[in-house]
Amino acid sequence: MMNLLRLIGGRNASAPVARERLQILLAHERGLRGQPDLLGLLRTEILAAVSRHIVLDPDKVIVRMDRGKHVSTLEVDIEVPNGVEKSLAAVAS
Amino acid sequence: MAKVLVVTSGKGGVGKTTSTAALGAALAQMGEKVVVIDFDVGLRNLDLVLGAERRVVFDLINVVQGVAKLSQALIRDKRLENLWLLPASQTRDKDALTDAGVGSIIAELRTRFDWILCDSPAGIERGAMLAMRYADEAVIVTNPEVSSVRDSDRIIGMLDSKTVKAERGERVEKHILITRYDSGRASRGEMLSIDDILEILATPLLGIIPESQDVLRASNVGSPVTLNNAASAPARAYTDAVRRLLGEAVTMTVPVERKGLMNRLLGRRAA
Numbered sequence: 409m410m411n412l413l414r415l416i417g418g419r420n421a422s423a424p425v426a427r428e429r430l431q432i433l434l435a436h437e438r439g440l441r442g443q444p445d446l447l448g449l450l451r452t453e454i455l456a457a458v459s460r461h462i463v464l465d466p467d468k469v470i471v472r473m474d475r476g477k478h479v480s481t482l483e484v485d486i487e488v489p490n491g492v493e494k495s496l497a498a499v500a501s
Numbered sequence: 502m503a504k505v506l507v508v509t510s511g512k513g514g515v516g517k518t519t520s521t522a523a524l525g526a527a528l529a530q531m532g533e534k535v536v537v538i539d540f541d542v543g544l545r546n547l548d549l550v551l552g553a554e555r556r557v558v559f560d561l562i563n564v565v566q567g568v569a570k571l572s573q574a575l576i577r578d579k580r581l582e583n584l585w586l587l588p589a590s591q592t593r594d595k596d597a598l599t600d601a602g603v604g605s606i607i608a609e610l611r612t613r614f615d616w617i618l619c620d621s622p623a624g625i626e627r628g629a630m631l632a633m634r635y636a637d638e639a640v641i642v643t644n645p646e647v648s649s650v651r652d653s654d655r656i657i658g659m660l661d662s663k664t665v666k667a668e669r670g671e672r673v674e675k676h677i678l679i680t681r682y683d684s685g686r687a688s689r690g691e692m693l694s695i696d697d698i699l700e701i702l703a704t705p706l707l708g709i710i711p712e713s714q715d716v717l718r719a720s721n722v723g724s725p726v727t728l729n730n731a732a733s734a735p736a737r738a739y740t741d742a743v744r745r746l747l748g749e750a751v752t753m754t755v756p757v758e759r760k761g762l763m764n765r766l767l768g769r770r771a772a
Contacts, residue, residue, distance in 0.1 A: 421689070421690030421691065422690070422691060423687070423690045423691060423692055423693050423694060423697065424690065426646075426647050426693050426697075427693060427697045427701070429647065430647055430650055430651060430701050431701060433651065434651065434654050434701060437651075437654070437655070438654070438658070441658050
């Protein structure tokens, strides 16, 4: 009966989407509960590691997470100032 | 033995205060001695929903700070002699509420009442934490809507970790109360279904309160819906929920509005 009604009103049936989004989100949030802010921690540590070799603007280090049902991606975007090859060469020598 | 029950949700506007008033009144109507406490310091509203807004003299923080005695701050309902209100402060700083202060008030109320209902403020800050701190049971008010379900999940996590019971290794008994439910929209797949919500939150159901004009009408006149129109669909749903709290096995249904002749006939029979 429920499925039949869903078929009839198929276009309006946004509840299954809501349910799936919630299930994915809560699975992640429950795992992270009680732990420190993971993205903040990653950002700080990545910044510290890279800064040992390259002079960086801390505001230009962006860490993003995109959570999927099976796989999540972690994107780290670091803007490196021009002339970095010189400083890299200096480190190497 | 007295039971402390927190009515909470995380999200605002889902019906915590309305539900506290309705559940408290329904318990009192069944002969239980009940006190409802408003923990929403600065934004009190339980007094208004109960029609006691003009009778507030002292409040929860006055009692915590020792300015007033508990007996001076408690307001007895004019219609139900078993129902009492401990109002929140409207003006004071919410930091005046302390863990120890709330603990001693709850301990004193336990000796005088059967049920202590704590109406939590929205959010997860101090007021919400203290409202749930000493709870034996929790009613998590949830709307069939994604943000409400997410916040309920967060609150469930807090009930399992931040309460005195949780710290002692015991469990706060948790119940989901679904409010503003529209069975038509749910069956058309436009609204999360009861099964969806319960599966996601993995917590037992206490009751389903249908979306109804009677709820607004009751708060307009300052009377809990179970008292204002006991035959209405939401009132019957709240009464069923209270029976379940008292341990009765009541079949779970979504009460519907009765109309016309049927309304009269059934209304009379119920009276």
